[in-house]
Amino acid sequence: MNMVESITRPPLRPVERPRFIWAISDALTLAERNLRQIPRIPDELIFSTIQPVIFVLLFRYVFGGAITGTGTSYVNYLMAGIFAQTVIFGSTSTGIGLANDLQRGLIDRFRSLPMAKSAVLTGRTLSDLVRNAFVIIVMWTVGLLVGFQPQGPVLNWFAAAGLLLLTSFAFSWISATIGMAVSTVEAAQSAGFIWLFPLTFASSAFVPTQTMPDWLRAFAEHQPVSLIVNAVRGLLLNKPDFTTIWQSLAWCVGILIVFIPLAVRAYNNRTAR
Amino acid sequence: MKSEPAILAEGLQKRYGQTQALAGLDLRAEAGTVLGVLGPNGAGKTTAVRILTTLLKPDAGHARVAGLDVVRQANQLRARIGLAGQYAAVDENLTGVENLEMVARLYHLRGRVARQRAQELLARFDLLDAARRVVKTYSGGMRRRLDLAASLIMAPPVLFLDEPTTGLDPRSRLSMWDIISGLVSDGTTVLLTTQYLEEADQLANQIAVVDHGRVIASGTADDLKRQVGGERFEITVARGGDLTAAIDVLRPYSQGEMQIEAERRHILVPVAQGAQQLAAVVRDLDAARIPLDDLSLRRPTLDDVFLALTGSTATVEPDNQQQRGAGRPLARSNT
Numbered sequence: 001m002n003m004v005e006s007i008t009r010p011p012l013r014p015v016e017r018p019r020f021i022w023a024i025s026d027a028l029t030l031a032e033r034n035l036r037q038i039p040r041i042p043d044e045l046i047f048s049t050i051q052p053v054i055f056v057l058l059f060r061y062v063f064g065g066a067i068t069g070t071g072t073s074y075v076n077y078l079m080a081g082i083f084a085q086t087v088i089f090g091s092t093s094t095g096i097g098l099a100n101d102l103q104r105g106l107i108d109r110f111r112s113l114p115m116a117k118s119a120v121l122t123g124r125t126l127s128d129l130v131r132n133a134f135v136i137i138v139m140w141t142v143g144l145l146v147g148f149q150p151q152g153p154v155l156n157w158f159a160a161a162g163l164l165l166l167t168s169f170a171f172s173w174i175s176a177t178i179g180m181a182v183s184t185v186e187a188a189q190s191a192g193f194i195w196l197f198p199l200t201f202a203s204s205a206f207v208p209t210q211t212m213p214d215w216l217r218a219f220a221e222h223q224p225v226s227l228i229v230n231a232v233r234g235l236l237l238n239k240p241d242f243t244t245i246w247q248s249l250a251w252c253v254g255i256l257i258v259f260i261p262l263a264v265r266a267y268n269n270r271t272a273r
Numbered sequence: 274m275k276s277e278p279a280i281l282a283e284g285l286q287k288r289y290g291q292t293q294a295l296a297g298l299d300l301r302a303e304a305g306t307v308l309g310v311l312g313p314n315g316a317g318k319t320t321a322v323r324i325l326t327t328l329l330k331p332d333a334g335h336a337r338v339a340g341l342d343v344v345r346q347a348n349q350l351r352a353r354i355g356l357a358g359q360y361a362a363v364d365e366n367l368t369g370v371e372n373l374e375m376v377a378r379l380y381h382l383r384g385r386v387a388r389q390r391a392q393e394l395l396a397r398f399d400l401l402d403a404a405r406r407v408v409k410t411y412s413g414g415m416r417r418r419l420d421l422a423a424s425l426i427m428a429p430p431v432l433f434l435d436e437p438t439t440g441l442d443p444r445s446r447l448s449m450w451d452i453i454s455g456l457v458s459d460g461t462t463v464l465l466t467t468q469y470l471e472e473a474d475q476l477a478n479q480i481a482v483v484d485h486g487r488v489i490a491s492g493t494a495d496d497l498k499r500q501v502g503g504e505r506f507e508i509t510v511a512r513g514g515d516l517t518a519a520i521d522v523l524r525p526y527s528q529g530e531m532q533i534e535a536e537r538r539h540i541l542v543p544v545a546q547g548a549q550q551l552a553a554v555v556r557d558l559d560a561a562r563i564p565l566d567d568l569s570l571r572r573p574t575l576d577d578v579f580l581a582l583t584g585s586t587a588t589v590e591p592d593n594q595q596q597r598g599a600g601r602p603l604a605r606s607n608t
């Protein structure tokens with residue numbers, strides 16, 4: 001076969017399908033690409049897994065003895081907080097990944113192709129969802145090793161995992177918005193993280209809120225991370241609390257309703273330059 | 274049917290804050306030809322390419338590529354063009370073959386066709402051996418070839434290459450020239466930007482010289498060289514050598530007016546095909562026993578073009594243009 005001919009005159013015909021099918025397919029193509037990268041930059045995944053493991057060990061063995069009023073063993077209390085914090089921190093990789101693609105010119109490449117425009121964002125949020133699912137499994141195992149004993153029906157545990165994944169997905173869109181709003185990868189990194197520390201620590205994730213000063217307690221008891229942690233904790237310890245479950249779901253859906261359009265707008269503004 | 278040019282841009286304008294990146298740019302390339310867009314840093318080359326490839330909307334003016342409007346028919350157009358940007362846009366953490374298959378799938382090719390196409394292009398660009406290595410381990414030239422391969426997945430009728438050889442060593446540059454010539458002889462219309470007159474001369478049928486966002490001269494390479502002066506010998510006669518005798522020896526080679534600076538003992542001889550005459554000139558001067566301090570064959574550079582066209586050399590902008598460039602594998606290497 002003449003090579004040169006094959007370069008310019010192959011029978012190349014794109015497959016015709018409805019647009020929304022292609023939107024899904026393109027998102028999956030990009031999600032797959034993002035996931036393929038994970039084992040090739042192992043330090044990133046290792047770091048993002050080791051960090052919560054260190055948190056588990058520190059809280060379990062350093063503070064565990066001193067913290068009372070949890071109504072159960074501290075490790076049982078702690079794990080819901082660890083899960084929530086891990087997926088929320090993990091969702092920052094969405095904005096960092098997007099900022100990286102932008103800096104490396106890959107988003108220009110994608111935009112020059114006749115693919116679905118939405119796929120860059122949906123592909124990235126999907127792959128981070130899968131990644132967070134993996135991290136939840138790792139943390140669950142670590143928890144069991146240090147004495148975590150989930151209680152009640154297994155179905156509840158899956159419900160807890162489902163709520164955590166929804167949380168991860170919602171926070172990914174916040175992260176995407178931040179990643180597209182700031183101008184460098186480094187900024188995406190710090191701006192993505194910094195506000196999550198007060199949000200996850202000033203909550204019921206690691207300690208009961210009763211001992212906090214009143215002003216802090218008012219915040220801590222009503223902010224979404226506490227609600228999510230309480231819902232997950234109830235589901236894992238056989239005390240499902242439907243109020244916090246509904247409130248958490250409402251928060252996640254609310255975040256998605258607000259931040260999907262914001263992320264899309266930030267992406268459009270950013271790439272229009 | 275009247276045949277429309279493959280690329281037609283009229284009055285393109287684009288402003289970034291205080292910078293008027295494009296100030297009414299007009300370009301035209303007939304189907305099957307190569308248009309070379311020649312300009313210094315900051316001239317607006319990349320901005321023009323981004324508009325023509327639908328990545329950026331112009332503030333004013335309009336453009337059609339392959340018969341489609343770049344703004345209103347952007348989506349259809351994307352299926353008919355290929356773009357290899359100024360910096361190779363390949364995924365460092367994927368292998369060569371994964372990169373191409375991903376792009377092919379995003380062009381909505383069937384899986385089997387995508388795989389086959391990736392293999393063809395890897396073979397064509399001499400990347401088969403490296404196909405299963407992650408791109409992080411590729412050299413600059415390999416990345417460029419892979420990037421070009423990605424832009425050729427659909428065998429697009431119109432191809433945009435933004436400084437395709439900047440940062441490549443001379444050998445990789447030659448191989449890139451070969452590849453581009455091959456594509457053109459197969460009928461692809463190519464718009465390429467460059468900072469090197471020599472490159473535009475080698476590859477382009479038409480050249481548009483761009484400065485400060487507009488075309489300041491256009492025509493064939495020969496047209497431009499006529500304005501600029503083409504190749505020339507630069508000869509310095511050693512002290513004690515006979516300058517007048519040297520001028521007599523050189524006169525038959527001269528294609529126009531020789532420039533003589535008597536006190537520097539410097540002679541500029543405009544020539545055609547200088548390389549082929551170099552040996553003869555040396556022989557003749559030697560036979561006439563004229564001692565030389567220096568003899569060189571000079572080709573006009575971008576600076577010479579600018580000198581001739583604007584009376585000033587190409588102003589090289591401070592590289593404030595984009596942080597996006599930072600940390601990319603192909604650092605800009607300007608001569």
Ligand SMILES: Nc1ncnc2c1ncn2[C@@H]1O[C@H](COP(=O)(O)OP(=O)(O)OP(=O)(O)O)[C@@H](O)[C@H]1O
Binds near residue numbers: 273290293359590595
């Ligand atoms: N995204 C941007 N934001 C602000 N200014 C920009 C942006 N992109 C380009 N410019 C400015 O517009 C002008 C033209 O830039 P452009 O990148 O088109 O030049 P170029 O001819 O491609 O230069 P080079 O040879 O350095 O690649 C420059 O002054 C540049 O600083």
Ligand SMILES: [Mg+2]
Binds near residue numbers: 318319320359435
């Ligand atoms: Mg440029």
